[in-house]
Amino acid sequence: MSEQSGNPGGAARTRLGVLKTYKLFVGGKFPRSESGRVYEVTDTRGNWLANAPLASRKDARDAVVAARKAFGGWSGATAYNRGQILYRIAEMLEGRREQFTAEVAAAEGLSKAKAAARVDAAVDRWVWYAGWSDKIAQVAGGANPVAGPYFNLSTPEPTGVVAVLAPQESSLLGLVSVLAPVIVSGNTAVVVASERAPLPALSLAEVLATSDLPGGVVNVLSGRTAEIAAPLAAHQDVNAIDLAGADADLAKELETAAADNLKRVLRPADGGSAASDWSTDPGVKRMLAFVETKTVWHPVGV
């Protein structure tokens, strides 16, 4: 008779947990870093949590290729379709609140209640942006009453592939707050997760992978922010970069590199991402940073 079934009232043997192998998320797949490198991720008290992939420059370039490949389909999808997919992400994330609460608590040194509140806010942030997909053009675009017999309409369009340096401190809510406004308008993203606390970002990739989001729309890399960000900022096929997770020195360096192909740059908040309060009303700033306004003229006359 086995111990487990034969002796229910006796000393139960402690079950050994199964640990997760955290991987990158590129092109809808979960590869390890091509470099074979990992780094140790700990909680705020220094306890080992996992080994995360230490992504290389090559991983960054691969992610850009995947993001570019996904851009046509994603930017060409209807706004309604994109909105439903963002809402689906909220649904999937809501279903994994327990897991994310534990990961965020460990990553950010928060009580369970506080971590749960951050996860809830992250879910609600996806819902907020889901609703923007078919409204941003109505708020940021419109007919222009030009002085002549012309129809004239301005519409925001996604800029292309956006590199996103996720905030360093807010591992999930901060990440969602910078990622969702990039993709809602039809951009595709290469995300560099918080260097010290990448696990919620890598787990979020599993949510994205099961939310009808086409592969390559979001790609998630973990590792040294400075190492991965440099090739992204200099990459000729990246159209914009969000520097939320860069400190002042790195931000200046990356913005300088980004000037080479005139990437659109969203600077970090004054005082860096530590000073950012991700719980406040996001407004439309982050969406507008990554759209191009296209104006169409057409003559009017019989």
Add this chain to the structure above:
Amino acid sequence: MSPMFEYAPAPESRAVVDIAPSYGLFVDGEFREAAGGRSFKTLSPSTEEVLAEVAHAGAEDVDAAVAAARRAFASWSALPGSERAKYLFRIARIIQERSRELAVLETLDNGKPIRETRDADLPLVAAHFFYHAGWADKLAHAGYGPDPRPLGVAAQVIPWNFPLLMLAWKVAPALACGNTVVLKPAETTPLSALFFADVCRQAGLPGGVVNILTGDGSTGAALVAHEGVDKVAFTGSTAVGKQIARTVAGTRKKLTLELGGKGANIVFDDAPIDQAVEGIVNGIYFNQGQVCCAGSRLLVQESVQDELLEALRRRLSTLRVGDPLDKNTDVGAINSAEQLARITELADSGEAEGAERWSPACELPERGFWFAPTVFTNVTQAHRIAREEIFGPVLSVLSFRTPDEAVAKANNSQYGLSAGVWTEKGSRILAMANRLRAGVVWANTFNKFDPTSPFGGYRESGFGREGGRHGLEAYLDV
């Protein structure tokens, strides 16, 4: 024209929907009998079978529903917009989940083809809730000031031609903006609204936020006249719209009206004829022509008239009229005996006034309310069939020679809801659009709807817009 091949029957299963023998009024989150104990029957217009018996709301029930909506308003309007949004997203998702059930139900109660309820009505209903869900926490961005406030209790009276879609057009923006509602569905199509009450239950919507009163015109009249109502929204006939405008005169009630139409579908000689024919057919035979924005007047440039009409008759000969639940059916039943009588009377007047009547050969079922797709030629602007809204599958054909003449004829109407323009020349489309006095102008397409796109009329087609950013204004104190 004899058919090239026969279609086998392809009926959609009725088993997906479970209709109860009787329904009460939905007030304060619960179903209840009408205070007066009255009820009426709702029929399937394609078979005249009784589908269910529903409560007939009287003045006392209107009182109760308005009071419930008033009680619910305080907490509903005080909710953060992001929480209201989540209720509406839930409703959108549940409608998506239950869309086949609701499509079959709508087809049974209304008589329209399952192809339309399944592919047009229900997707648009879900999309309308999804779109407005997103507005609930973004009203500060809508262009109505930093913190636009709701109006209060909205009285909403909707028609039978798109029962659930008209409910969505009314309820979604009202709730998103923070209002509570008392909705009266049409007498002949109450069922989908009552099923919507169950969707609200599944979504956990607080009681009293949505109240549904079934009844007839007297119920609607009592509702819009009720002192506890802050907003009246009506979709239906111009005659009733005018009565309502008189009723709310001198009150605080904000009013929006979406009324009748006599849409002109204008085809120029350079238009792609086959596409135009599809657009004309969609414009007037979609939903048996029971569409306020139907393209019921065809204005065709003289030089292509014969060619176009020949192609149109050929196309109409392939339309399948019959069992609305058959997935191959193009044209279903007329919604009621009363509406059938009205269509018949107007069509007869067309003949009597000298227009030439034509219908394709088609066998109409013996039971139910049916009217064959009909085309009138030799129509003048003075004929009743060119002036009055028929609200049936009847097309009146007029011709023109110049763009000016087309504009003059198109605008020669008390109505101003929709128009269509068919031409390959973009600048002409835009010039025509500028000059047409209509709230919606479709170019090289017709009868397109989207929750992001405002809809509504000029002149006696009513005022106010539904849908889009513009539609929010109707439910905000701005």
